[in-house]
Amino acid sequence: MHDNEHTEHHHEESFLSKYIFSLDHKMIGKQFLIYGLIMFFLGGGLALLFRWQLAYPERPLPIIGASEQYMEEGEVVTGADEMWERIYESEKEEWLEVNMPNGVVEPAFYNMLFTMHATVMVFFVVVPLLVGAFGNFLIPLMIGTRDMAFPILNMLSFWFAVLAAIIMVVGFFVPGGHAAAGWTGYTPLSADPQWTGVGSGQILWGLSLFVQGLSSLVGSINYITTIINMRAPGMTFFRMPLVIWSLFIVAILLLLAFPVLSSAIVLLVFDRLAGTTFFTATAEGGGDPLLWQHLFWFFGHPEVYILILPGMGIASELIPVFSRKPIFGYRSMVYAMIAIAFLGWVVWGHHMFQSGMRPGMGSIFMTTTMLIAVPSAIKTFNWLGTMFRGSIRFTTPMLHGIVFVSMFVIGGLSGIYMANTPVDIYFHDTYYIVAHIHYVVFGGSLFAIFGGIIFWFPKMYGRYMNDTLSKIHFWLTFIAFNCTFFPMHILGVGGHMRRISNPLQYEFLQQFEGMNIFITMSAFTLGFAQLILVFNFFWSIYKGKVAEQNPWHVNTLEWEAPTPVPHGNFDQIPTVYRGPYEYSVPGEESDWIPQTQPEHAPATGGD
Amino acid sequence: MLPWLPENISTYGQGVDNLFYAIFYITITVLILVMATLIVFLIKYRYQEGKKATYIEGSTTLEIVWTAATTVIVFVLAMFSYPQWNNIKSPTHFPENPDVVVQVSGKQFNWDMTYPGPDNEFETDDDLTLENELHVPINSVVHIRLTSIDVIHSFFVRELRLKQDALPNRFIDVWFEAIKAGRYEIPCAELCGFGHSGMLGYLNVHTQADYDAWVQERWPQ
Ligand code: HEM
Ligand SMILES: [Cu+2]
Ligand SMILES: [Cu+2]
Numbered sequence: 001m002h003d004n005e006h007t008e009h010h011h012e013e014s015f016l017s018k019y020i021f022s023l024d025h026k027m028i029g030k031q032f033l034i035y036g037l038i039m040f041f042l043g044g045g046l047a048l049l050f051r052w053q054l055a056y057p058e059r060p061l062p063i064i065g066a067s068e069q070y071m072e073e074g075e076v077v078t079g080a081d082e083m084w085e086r087i088y089e090s091e092k093e094e095w096l097e098v099n100m101p102n103g104v105v106e107p108a109f110y111n112m113l114f115t116m117h118a119t120v121m122v123f124f125v126v127v128p129l130l131v132g133a134f135g136n137f138l139i140p141l142m143i144g145t146r147d148m149a150f151p152i153l154n155m156l157s158f159w160f161a162v163l164a165a166i167i168m169v170v171g172f173f174v175p176g177g178h179a180a181a182g183w184t185g186y187t188p189l190s191a192d193p194q195w196t197g198v199g200s201g202q203i204l205w206g207l208s209l210f211v212q213g214l215s216s217l218v219g220s221i222n223y224i225t226t227i228i229n230m231r232a233p234g235m236t237f238f239r240m241p242l243v244i245w246s247l248f249i250v251a252i253l254l255l256l257a258f259p260v261l262s263s264a265i266v267l268l269v270f271d272r273l274a275g276t277t278f279f280t281a282t283a284e285g286g287g288d289p290l291l292w293q294h295l296f297w298f299f300g301h302p303e304v305y306i307l308i309l310p311g312m313g314i315a316s317e318l319i320p321v322f323s324r325k326p327i328f329g330y331r332s333m334v335y336a337m338i339a340i341a342f343l344g345w346v347v348w349g350h351h352m353f354q355s356g357m358r359p360g361m362g363s364i365f366m367t368t369t370m371l372i373a374v375p376s377a378i379k380t381f382n383w384l385g386t387m388f389r390g391s392i393r394f395t396t397p398m399l400h401g402i403v404f405v406s407m408f409v410i411g412g413l414s415g416i417y418m419a420n421t422p423v424d425i426y427f428h429d430t431y432y433i434v435a436h437i438h439y440v441v442f443g444g445s446l447f448a449i450f451g452g453i454i455f456w457f458p459k460m461y462g463r464y465m466n467d468t469l470s471k472i473h474f475w476l477t478f479i480a481f482n483c484t485f486f487p488m489h490i491l492g493v494g495g496h497m498r499r500i501s502n503p504l505q506y507e508f509l510q511q512f513e514g515m516n517i518f519i520t521m522s523a524f525t526l527g528f529a530q531l532i533l534v535f536n537f538f539w540s541i542y543k544g545k546v547a548e549q550n551p552w553h554v555n556t557l558e559w560e561a562p563t564p565v566p567h568g569n570f571d572q573i574p575t576v577y578r579g580p581y582e583y584s585v586p587g588e589e590s591d592w593i594p595q596t597q598p599e600h601a602p603a604t605g606g607d
Numbered sequence: 608m609l610p611w612l613p614e615n616i617s618t619y620g621q622g623v624d625n626l627f628y629a630i631f632y633i634t635i636t637v638l639i640l641v642m643a644t645l646i647v648f649l650i651k652y653r654y655q656e657g658k659k660a661t662y663i664e665g666s667t668t669l670e671i672v673w674t675a676a677t678t679v680i681v682f683v684l685a686m687f688s689y690p691q692w693n694n695i696k697s698p699t700h701f702p703e704n705p706d707v708v709v710q711v712s713g714k715q716f717n718w719d720m721t722y723p724g725p726d727n728e729f730e731t732d733d734d735l736t737l738e739n740e741l742h743v744p745i746n747s748v749v750h751i752r753l754t755s756i757d758v759i760h761s762f763f764v765r766e767l768r769l770k771q772d773a774l775p776n777r778f779i780d781v782w783f784e785a786i787k788a789g790r791y792e793i794p795c796a797e798l799c800g801f802g803h804s805g806m807l808g809y810l811n812v813h814t815q816a817d818y819d820a821w822v823q824e825r826w827p828q
Contacts, residue, residue, distance in 0.1 A: 106801075107801045107802065107803075107804055107805075108801035110804070111798065111800075111801060111803070180801075181798065182798050186759060186797070186798070188757070188758050188759070188775065189758040189759065189798065189799060189800060195715070195757060195758050195799075195800055196800055196801070197801070280775070281774070281775050281776035281777065282776070283776065289759060289774055289775065290774070323652070323660060324659075324660040325660045325661070325662070325663065326662065326663065326664050326665075328663065328664070328665050328666075329664075329665035329666070329669075329670055330664070330665065331665075332665065332670045354761065354770050354771055354772050355759075355772050355774075356771070356772050356774045356777060356779050359692065359693065359696040359697040360697070362692060362696065363689050363692060363693075366685055366688060366689075366692075367685055370681035370682065370684065370685050371678075371681070373677065373681055374674060374677045374678050374681065377673065377674075377677040378670065378673060378674055378677070380641065381669070381673045382665075382670075384641070384644055384645060384648065385663075385665065385666070385669070387645070387648045387649070387652060388648055388652065388663070389652055389660065389661040389663060390648075390652045390660045390661075391652065391653075391654045391655070391658060391659060391660040392648075392649060392652050392653050392654055393654050394653070394654075402645070402649065405645070406641075406642060406645060409637075409638060409641050409642075410638065413634040413637060413638055414634075416630055416633075416634060416681070416684070417627070417630055417634075420626060420630060420684060420685075420688050421688055421691075421692040421696075422622065422623045422626050422688050422691040422692050422695065423623060423626050423627045423630060423688075425623065425695065425696075425768060425769065425770050426623060426627070426765070426768050426770065428770055428796070429761060429763075429770070429796040429797060430796075490611050493609055493611040493612050494611040494612070494613070495613065495763075495765035497763070497794055497795075497796050499798045499803065499804075500794075500803065500804035500805075501804040502804050502805065505804060505805040505807065506792055506794060506807060507792060508613065508765065508792055583660065583662075584659055584660040584661070584662050585662055586662050591659060591660065
C-alpha cells in the first residue's frame with residue numbers, strides 16, 4: 001500500500017507558477033480541461049439562441065425578449081420591455097439593438113450564431129478537450145515519464161490557445177459583427193465584406209484560428225517527440241495503450257493538416273485586405289472560389305478525424321477495463337487507426353461532390369470514402385468483441401463508453417448515404433449532415449470526453465465525482481441528445497436545408513414546424529443538463545469522496561503513480577513488462593495485472 | 608415508403624431513390640444487428656458474482672471476415688452508383704439535343720431564369736429573363752446553364768433529386784426531364800448571405816399544350 005504522505009512535495013511554488021504559468025503537464029491538461037468546459041458553454045449558448053429562432057421564427061426570445069404589448073403598442077409591461085426601451089432611447093447603436101431588436105434574432109445575426117457555434121465547438125471545445133486536456137494529462141503518465149519533452153512549449157501551447165480564444169471572443173463585438181460565412185468560410189462569401197456586411201469580424205476569425213493553429217503546432221510537436229523518445233523502459237510501441245496511439249496519430253495529423261488551414265487563412269486575409277483575388281473569380285481572371293474549398297477540406301477532413309480518434313482511444317480504455325477483458329484485436333485497432341490516418345488525406349472531395357468539381361473526381365472520392373468506412377467498421381466490431389464473454393461493470397464511465405460505440409455506429413452509417421454520390425445530391429447541405437456531424441462529434445467524441453473525465457477524475461484531483469449526479473447527467477444527456485439530433489435525419493429526408501433561419505418561408509417545410517419545436521425543446525434540455533456536469537465537476541474537486549490510488553483496478557501506468565500525482569509523476573520511473581490490457585488472465589488470482597508486473601512473478605494486482 | 612421523402616418527378620430520380628432505399632435497408636439491418644448484439648452482450652455478460660471474464664485477445668479469422676464483408680458491401684454500392692452519378696452530373700452522358708435550354712443565374716437573393724428565345728442564342732435581343740420563375744414542358748429534356756453573379760448559391764429541387772452549386776464566372780451544365788406537371792420550390796441550398804433563408808424560386812412544369820401557350824404569350828409570332 002502507498003501512503004500518501006511522502007508524495008506531498010515540500011518545495012514551495014508560487015500560486016502563479018503552480019496554477020497559471022505552470023510547466024507541469026498535468027496542470028496544463030487541467031487548464032485545457034477547464035478552458036474547454038468554459039468554451040463549451042459559449043458554444044452551447046449560441047446554439048440555443050439559434051434553435052429558438054428555428055422553432056419560433058421571428059418571435060422574441062424568452063426572458064430577454066420584448067412583450068407583445070410592447071412590440072405592438074409600445075406599452076412597457078415587463079422588465080425586458082424596460083431594457084429595450086432604454087436601449088432604443090440611448091444614443092449609441094447598442095449591440096443588442098443591431099443583432100436582435102426586441103429579442104428577435106435577425107437573419108444576419110443568425111448566420112453569425114451558427115458560424116460561431118461550429119467554430120467554437122470544433123476548435124475551442126472538442127480539440128482542446130480531447131487533445132489539450134487528455135493529451136497533456138495522459139501521455140507522460142501512461143508512457144511512464146516525468147513530463148513532456150518540452151515543458152515550455154507545452155505552456156506556450158496553452159497560452160496561445162487562450163490568446164486565440166480572446167481574439168475569437170472580441171470578434172463578437174466589432175462593428176459588422178463576427179464572421180457569418182459558416183465555419184467552413186466558403187469564398188467568395190467570406191472573401192469580400194460586400195457580400196455579408198461583416199468587416200473585421202471575419203479577419204479576427206481568421207487570426208484567431210491562425211493562433212489556435214500555432215497552439216496545435218507546438219502541442220503536436222511536443223506530443224510526437226515525447227511519445228517517440230520518452231517511453232519508459234519496456235514500453236514498446238505495441239505495449240502502448242490505444243488512447244496513446246490515438247493521440248500520437250492525431251498529433252501527426254494536426255502537425256500536417258493545420259498549416260494548410262493557416263495558409264489558406266493568410267490568403268483569405270490578403271483577399272480581404274490587400275485586394276488579391278486568390279479565391280474570387282473575376283472577369284479579368286484571378287483565382288477560383290473552389291480553391292478555398294479544396295484547401296479547407298484538405299485540412300477539414302483530417303480535422304474531423306482529429307475530432308474522433310482520441311474519442312475512440314478513450315473508449316478503447318473504458319471498455320476493456322469495465323469488461324475485465326483484453327481489448328479485442330489490439331493490433332487491428334492500431335492498424336485501423338493508421339489506415340484512417342492515411343486515407344483521411346484522400347477523401348476531402350466528398351465534401352465537394354455538388355460544388356462544381358469535375359464529376360469524374362466525385363467518383364474517385366466516393367471510392368476512397370467508401371474505403372475509409374472499412375476501418376471504422378473494424379473498430380466497432382472490435383469493441384463489441386471486447387465485451388463478448390466479459391464481466392461488464394456498468395459504472396458511469398462504462399455507460400459513456402457503450403453510448404460512444406452505439407452513437408458512433410449511427411453516425412458512421414449515416415456517412416454512407418452521403419459518401420454515395422447520387423444520394424448525396426439530395427442530402428448535401430440538408431439537416432441529414434447536421435445529424436451525421438452531431439452523432440459522431442457529440443454522440444461520439446463528447447460522450448467519450450464525459451466518460452474520460454469521470455474515469456480519470458480520481459487521478460486528476462484525488463477524488464471521485466459524485467456518482468448520482470454523473471448518472472443523472474448521463475441519462476438526461478443521452479435521452480435529450482437523441483431527441484435533439486435523431487429527428488434531424490427525418491428533416492434531412494424531407495430535404496430541409498441547413499443554415500436557413502426561417503423554415504416557414506418555404507411551403508414544403510411547413511410540415512416540419514412541430515418537429516423543429518420538439519428539437520428545440522430537447523436542445524434546451526440538453527443544454528441545461530450540462531450544468532449538472534459542470535457543477536459536479538467543480539464541486540467534486542473540493543468535496544468529492546477521496547479516491548484510492550487505483551480505484552477502477554486498471555493496468556496502465558498512470559494508476560501506478562501516487563494520488564495526487566506529484567511533480568515528476570513517479571517516485572521511480574516504472575519498467576514495463578507487458579501489454580496494457582491483461583485482464584482476467586487464466587490461472588491468475590487477480591483479474592488484472594499492471595503493466596509493471598514482471599512476467600514470471602505471481603500477480604499481486606488487487607490490493 | 609418513407610413518408611417524408613417527396614414524390615420523385617424526374618426520369619433519373621427513381622435511380623437515386625433506389626440507391627437511397629438500398630442503403631437504407633442495408634444500414635438499418637446493420638444497425639439493428641449491431642444494437643441487438645450489443646444489448647445481448649450487455650445482458651448476458653454483465654458482472655455476476657463468481658463469474659470471471661474469458662481471456663480472449665482477438666481472432667484473426669473474424670478480423671478478416673468483417674474487413675472483407677464491409678469492403679465488399681461498400682464496393683458493390685459504389686459500383687451501382689457510378690453510372691447514376693455520371694448520368695446526372697457528367698455532361699458527356701447527358702441526353703443530346705435538349706428541348707429547352709435555360710440559363711439559371713443565382714444572385715443575392717434571387718434566381719434569374721434567362722431564356723434564349725426563338726433564335727436559341729443567349730445574349731441576343733429576344734432573350735427573356737424572369738425572376739424566380741422557371742417554366743418547362745413535361746417529358747422534355749431541359750438543359751440548365753447554371754451560374755452566379757456574386758457568391759456561391761446552390762440550385763436545389765427536391766422533387767427532381769437535383770442539386771448543384773452555382774459558381775461565379777463558371778457555367779455548369781445540369782439537366783433533367785420532369786415527368787409530372789406542377790409547381791415546385793427551388794430553394795438555395797448554399798449559404799449565400801443574410802438573405803439566404805428565403806431565397807426561393809419556382810419550377811413550373813407544364814403540359815406541352817400549356818407550355819406552348821406560355822411560349823406563344825412571351826414571344827408572340
Ligand atoms: C464512416 C465514416 C464516415 C463517412 C463515410 C463520412 C462521410 C461524410 C460525407 C460524405 C460528408 C459530406 C456530406 C455533404 O456535405 O454532402 C460528411 C460530412 C461531415 N462529416 Fe463525416 N463521415 C464519416 C465519419 C465522420 C466522423 C468520424 C466525423 C467526426 C468526428 C465526421 C464529421 C463530419 C462533419 C463535421 C461533416 C460536415 C462538414 C460540414 O459540411 O460542415 N464524419 N461526412
Ligand atoms: Cu470528410
Ligand atoms: Cu443561398
